Amino acid sequence: MSHANACLTPAGRLRLAQLVVDKGWTLRRVAERWNCSVTTVKRWVDRYRAHGRAGLVDRSSRPRVSPRRTPTRVERRVVGLRVSRRWGPARIAYRLRMNVSTVHKILRRYSCPPLAWTDPATGVRIKGMRRNVNAYTHEAPGDLVHVDIKKLGRIPDGGGHKVLGRARGKRDRHRGMGYWYIHNAVDDHTRLGYSELLTDERKETAAGFWLRANAYFNAVGITVKRVLTDNGSCYRSRLFANALGEDIAHKRTRPYRPQTNGKVERFNRTMLEEWAYARPYTSETQRTALFADWLHTYNHHRGHTALGGMSPADLVPNLRGQNS
Incomplete structure (x- = not known):
């Protein structure tokens, strides 16, 4: 200047x-x-x-008329999806059939903070940023399936701290509601997810979960060749090895390196943001009742940025018959 x-x-x-x-x-x-x-x-x-x-004085270089500018009605829809559903630019663009860069500019023009700066449940701006470095994808469905367990505290009747506040909603350690151990399996290529709310993470439970998950993948035409897990005791057991069988190779992550199992870790985060902590619940029964619907939406209707806006159902033809 x-x-x-x-x-x-x-x-x-x-x-x-x-x-x-x-x-x-x-x-x-x-x-x-x-x-x-x-x-x-x-x-x-x-x-x-x-x-x-x-x-x-210098005048603005902005033209008096911009016939190709995004209509105000569409801009309001973009901001509305960001506020109500807390979606990123790519996912909003897939839903509204817009260019991702256009959506990004609209969000910046309206001063919408990045999602990584906001609380997943309330949308309130918080400090800190989250990173998601996950670029490698296997070539075919079933080449690798990521398996993991997510521990989630149950909500007491009447609601937890998101409904009652921190003081009244604090967990009672003596009369706790306990935890869900959510067993998850995610196909690396299609991002197809299979998940169950179970009561523990013992080897018998993990082995039984994999038998049902493998049957689900086979039913939609995916033959699993390799499974990736962490080094938890249930996955190092002979019972889990027998559940995998001779045709499925078992690969474990490096100790203290959860990034190696990044696909299912990202699935866990999406599950927490869009189901577990998506809104205040008054009971665990209320939240659990919505789990199957969320998983169905994830597999059939939710556009994934890593899939170019497609859902897993778009890459798994046999899954379309289950769509409703």
Whole structure:
């Protein structure tokens, strides 16, 4: 940016225009003095005569009419989806059939903070940012299935701290509601998820879960070749190895490196944001009743940014018959 006294800033334009208007210099003589074109001199002189000093200030380069600008009604839909559902630009763009960059510009224009800066349940802005580095995808369904367990505290009758506040909704350790151990299996290529709310993470439970998960994947035409888990005791057991069988290879993550199992870790976070903590619940029964609907939406209707806006059902043809 030039300084305030440069030749053709407002101060210089004023001196230029005054030479013509007040002292009678010709346009060509002033153009030679200022080392600019006659057209430029005439423009500033005309503005000075019409508007005085106010006419010498730079005008906005924005066109008076923008026929291709996104309609206000569509902009309101973009902001509405961001506020009500807390979706990112890519997911909003897939829903409204818009360009992702257009949605991003609309959100910035309306000062919507990034989702990583907001609380997943309330949308209130908080400090900190979350990272999601997960770029590698296997070539075919079933090449790798990520398996993990997510521990989730149950909600007491009447609601927890999100309904009653921190003081009244604090968990009672002596009369606790206990926990769900949510066993999850996610196909690496299609992001198809299978999940169950179970009461523990023992080896018998993990082995039984995998038998049912494998049957589900087979039913939709996915033959599992390899399974990736962490190093939990239930996954290191002989019972779980027998459940996998000889045709499925078992791979474990490096210790203290949950990023290796990133697909299912991302599934866990989505599950918490869009189901477990999506809104205040008054009881665990109320929340549990919505789990099957959320999982169905995740597999059949939810657009995934990693899939270019498609859902797992778009990549698993046999799953479409279960869509409703």
